[in-house]
Amino acid sequence: MRWTIKPQPEPKKVKTLQKALQVDEHIATLLLQRGVETFEEAKRFFRPKLKHLHDPFLMKDMDKAVARIEKAFANNENILVYGDYDVDGTTAVALMSTYLKTRHNLVYTYIPNRYDEGYGVSYKGINFALENDFTLIIALDCGIKSVEKVAHAKSLGIDFIICDHHRPGDEIPDAVAVLDPKREDCNYPYKELCGCGVGFKLVQALSSKEGKTAADLTEYLDLVATAIGADIVPIDGENRVLAYFGLLVINTNPRPGIKAILNQVEKTELTITDVVFVVAPRINAAGRMEHGNYAVTLLAEEEDDLAAKYAEEINNYNLERRETDKQITEEALQQIEENNEQDRLTTVVYHPQWHKGVIGIVASRLTETYYRPTLVFTKSGNKLAASARSVRGFDVYNALEACKEHIEQFGGHKYAAGLTLEEKNYEAFKQAFEEVVSKTIDRNLLTPEIKIDAQIDLKNITPKFYRILKQFAPYGPNNMTPVFMSDNLIDTGYGKCVGEDKTHLRLTATQPTSPDRFVGIGFSMGDKFEIISEGKPFKAVYSIDENEWRGNVSLQLNLRDIKP
Known part of the structure; x- marks a missing residue:
């Protein structure tokens, strides 16, 4: 290791803050390292308040999103709440759909099937909307790169509102509204919301039209805190406020679905770490092993007895997931050794039979073992699909972008991404990825820090x-x-x-x-x-x-x- x-802050700054707060010099040092420099900033840090949340209308297109949803209410339109199958997506769909149902009867949910639709907005989902007379789709935790699919939906008379937090591509989809703080033309003060967080800002904006404040929406914050923890977004600024109050809800009055999960593990007071390692894997297991719909059903359920039943089903998926990822990890490690690839700067492994639902976890485990940028591939239809994981300090998303001539599509973040490619391009991609990483990575990053x-x-x-x-x-x-x-x-x-x-x-x-x-x-x-x-x-x-x-x-x- x-x-x-x-880097240690200037002694003068430490002394000033120490005096202002009447604290130990080491506490003052820790605060300064986290960007907390004054008494007022320390007060905000130690005593988060919901009034510290930003005005949702500072986000580009928020006014358009609210206007379109209110129009759907007025015209009695069918609204489809569409989200990804991971924790961030399913919590966002549960949050948005349960809120909208308090104001409108014609609200339904759609989670794509990981195996035949893949990540994000799918043509199958759009066809489902067309066949069932949906005129508005609200996409959560996905959609920012779905330029062609959103255009296709528009040609069919279906409007899109996108709530995403991933990096946009060169072109923004032609949707009614595209809410994404990472848009270059969006001046929203906080850029690191998760997908569920962006969904919450839309709910905050809609409810403000009824004279409600964020304090009236605390019942949704257990979902937001779960997504913040699971998606490993920064816990500073607005996310810190949302996570703080969300944990308060989880520990005092969680929704029946989360309560049912907590009853299984007999935890008394959960930290964000417990959310990451106890709650999130169970929610994720539904989309990994069966279908993300199971997670939404659990998280939106209002009856304790039914929630307990759904939680039991999801726990069984989680147990199955554990066995599967353990077996695949062992096979992947064996493959690396047999191919004598221990000395490469990247790990790229493939087996057509590996379970697509757990390759992301396997990639994380291989990264822990060899500590280098890692991709785990499996067969997905007539293509290969992979999950990518990185080491601290290295941007795997940028590395994939440098190999895009071999890739069909990709998306994600600095440390975690997904991609698909043609099987014939696998070896060329594997070589290109090794070359790009070799040329761009600081060798120090290959030793855990x-x-x-x-x-x-x-x-x-x-x-x-x-x-x-x-x-x-x-x-x-x-x-x-x-x-x-x-x-x-x-x-x-x-x-x-x-x-x-x-x-x-x-x-x-x-x-x-x-x-x-x-x-x-x-x-x-x-x-x-x-x-x-x-x-x-x-x-x-x-x-x-x-x-x-x-x-x-x-x-x-x-x-x-x-x-x-």
Whole structure:
């Protein structure tokens, strides 16, 4: 692992903020690193309020979107709420459809089938709208690149409103309204909303016409927070407010569908990390293993008994998904070894039988193993489809753009993308991707990096320090869990390997300069026991959390890495 200490703010700024807030210098440092420089900004950071959300009408085309939906209400038109099959798409469809149904009876939902329609707006979906007399489609978490499909729908008399957050292509679709803060001609102050977040802004705009504020829409924020966590968008600015209040709803009064999922895992208070690893995989499993409709049905359900039944079905899909992705990961690792491709700068693997629903997860697992830009391909109809994942600091979307002569279509983000290509182009693409990455990647990025916020001594870790740290949550990109480094540590002699197969490390750290002792837990770090044995000094990178044991709560170090 590469240890990198983040740039430290100017001492003068630290002192000024420390004095203004009456906090420890390390807290002031953490805030400045997150762009919080004044008392007022700190107040907004620590005490988010719904009134901090931006006016939705600052988003380009919002007025047109609202006018078209109100026209549909007035003319009693059929409205089709259309969304992608992942967590962001299904939460967005559940949010938009449940809100619209409070004002209009003719609202229906459509999630494309991952296997015969693929990602985003499909011709099959447009034909469904035509056959069933829908004159307005609201597309969520997709549509920004569907130029030809939106034009086709328009020729059939079907209007589109697009709510997306992906990067636009060279041409914006000719829809009634295209809501996407990443449009170059959109001056919306916050650019990093997820698809469900853009949908929420449309709901906020529609409800403002009835005199309602964001505070009247909190019941929808459990869905928004789930999408923010699952889509790994930055948790700063507007997303921080939405995630903060969404978590509050999840932990106090979640909708029946989310409550039914929580009942399965017996969690008391969820963090955004729990949302990512507990709630999101179950919602995602529906679209991966069967159909995204199951997720929308669960999330929109108002009866507890039915929600429990749907949650059970989805949990079964999730168990099946786990088995499938484990098997495919093993096969992919074997393929890399057999082809002797361990020394490449990219991982590109393919098998026609691999389950299309889990190749994104497999790509993530291969990235964890070899730590390099990764693509996992499978057969999809008469084409090959792939999921791409990247390493921190490398833009895989740009790399795919540089290989587009071999690709039929692609889309996504800096760190995760999807694409399709003709089977005959696979080998040429594989070679081109390796060449592009070889020419453009900084070799340092191929070693996993731990970013350290600050170096501290154990004596700095006090209950008050931790109480303030907890208020930095919810964590996520641009506001990650604070990570610290301490050196000249010594184990008190109680260090040992723990767990069923002794793969984890447990130690009790102290420093010669401090009487304080802290238990440290290092998961999958049992092989590093030698570093801390026999009183040898070591340094550690860690975050701080609480450990509860027999009613006693103590602070402990969640070890990320240790070195002599």
